[in-house]
Amino acid sequence: MLALVTDPGSSSGVTLREVPDPLPRPDEALVELRAVSLNRGEVRRLASQPAGIVPGWDVAGVVVEQAQDASGPSSGARVVGLVARGAWAQLAAVPTSTLATLPTPVSFAAASTLPVAGLTAYRALSLGGLLLGKRVLVTGAAGGVGRFAIQLAKGAGAHVTAVIGSPERSQGLTDLGADEIVVDFASEGLPFDLLLESVGGRSLAAALARVAPAGTIVSFGNSSGEPTEFDVSSFYRHGAGARLYAFLVFDDLRHAGSGTHDLELLAGLVAEGALDPQISLETHWHEPEEAFRALIERRVLGKAVLRVD
Numbered sequence: 353m354l355a356l357v358t359d360p361g362s363s364s365g366v367t368l369r370e371v372p373d374p375l376p377r378p379d380e381a382l383v384e385l386r387a388v389s390l391n392r393g394e395v396r397r398l399a400s401q402p403a404g405i406v407p408g409w410d411v412a413g414v415v416v417e418q419a420q421d422a423s424g425p426s427s428g429a430r431v432v433g434l435v436a437r438g439a440w441a442q443l444a445a446v447p448t449s450t451l452a453t454l455p456t457p458v459s460f461a462a463a464s465t466l467p468v469a470g471l472t473a474y475r476a477l478s479l480g481g482l483l484l485g486k487r488v489l490v491t492g493a494a495g496g497v498g499r500f501a502i503q504l505a506k507g508a509g510a511h512v513t514a515v516i517g518s519p520e521r522s523q524g525l526t527d528l529g530a531d532e533i534v535v536d537f538a539s540e541g542l543p544f545d546l547l548l549e550s551v552g553g554r555s556l557a558a559a560l561a562r563v564a565p566a567g568t569i570v571s572f573g574n575s576s577g578e579p580t581e582f583d584v585s586s587f588y589r590h591g592a593g594a595r596l597y598a599f600l601v602f603d604d605l606r607h608a609g610s611g612t613h614d615l616e617l618l619a620g621l622v623a624e625g626a627l628d629p630q631i632s633l634e635t636h637w638h639e640p641e642e643a644f645r646a647l648i649e650r651r652v653l654g655k656a657v658l659r660v661d
């Protein structure tokens with residue numbers, strides 16, 4: 353099969369070439385890819401990976417071989433799924449515990465945005481419990497996870513504050529459900545019950561200063577790459593009982609035992625028109641370089657998707 357393979361010598365960090373087909377384990381289905389979405393984490397780490405690896409986490413395509421243990425969707429099913437690596441390829445072996453059948457109206461491109469970005473937003477918000485009437489803040493709000501988080505939090509009845517890096521990145525956020533858009537997230541101001549924090553550095557410091565008593569900060573990224581200095585006494589005085597929760601989507605799903613139900617739920621919301629994956633860049637997987645660059649340079653509003661055929 354063809355795959356995008358890590359290649360430190362190429363300008364994009366990957367080369368399209370022939371590699372052996374994956375060999376599914378008994379609990380894995382073989383899926384023929386139709387679309388993958390790009391995530392900041394997998395693009396950023398291309399440079400640090402050894403040569404010859406097939407990256408990629410998000411899978412959308414068609415089952416060509418059902419799992420040998422007969423779990424999961426059967427051959428011919430349109431599916432969405434998550435893998436630890438290997439999605440940037442014509443074929444991927446996908447554990448049926450992270451595979452879900454797609455409703456007909458959901459395109460492969462839309463589906464491909466759901467595993468990492470959609471599940472991260474959904475499961476991070478779930479850590480805040482019942483969100484009705486709660487004050488929720490989302491950093492990195494213009495990005496892939498952020499745009500899902502705004503919609504899901506608003507749909508659950510929260511008051512949503514979206515934090516962005518510059519005013520021009522605010523495009524579409526009010527329509528998605530942001531009640532307030534903030535460019536400079538400062539340490540002073542009203543507290544929040546739940547903060548989804550992925551920028552790190554001073555943004556995480558501000559989150560630690562603004563969390564309400566017994567509130568939750570879910571830390572799942574460090575897009576800024578900066579270290580965080582914060583006022584410890586302000587954190588425990590103003591946020592008594594608050595917690596800082598370290599979230600990793602793969603680890604979270606391993607503990608949960610399955611991601612199938614949540615993928616079905618997200619795909620169902622997309623099918624109903626209640627959740628928009630916010631794809632603003634779509635291109636063919638033979639030419640991924642500009643999509644990689646746009647994502648890292650913060651020029652993508654929402655998700656970038658590669659069509660695979």
Ligand SMILES: NC(=O)c1ccc[n+]([C@@H]2O[C@H](COP(=O)([O-])OP(=O)(O)OC[C@H]3O[C@@H](n4cnc5c(N)ncnc54)[C@H](OP(=O)(O)O)[C@@H]3O)[C@@H](O)[C@H]2O)c1
Pocket residue numbers: 391392393468469472491492493494495496497498515516517518521550551571572573574575576577599600601602647650654
């Ligand atoms: N722990 C996990 O399991 C998990 C899962 C998914 C994602 N993540 C991480 O979560 C973060 C968000 O993921 P994503 O897919 O939504 O990424 P994304 O689409 O690239 O969005 C990232 C957002 O963060 C902001 N940002 C980027 N670099 C920044 C910087 N240097 N300083 C300040 N803000 C910056 C940008 O804001 P503006 O648009 O306003 O410039 C951008 O919209 C990433 O760091 C990713 O690696 C972690």
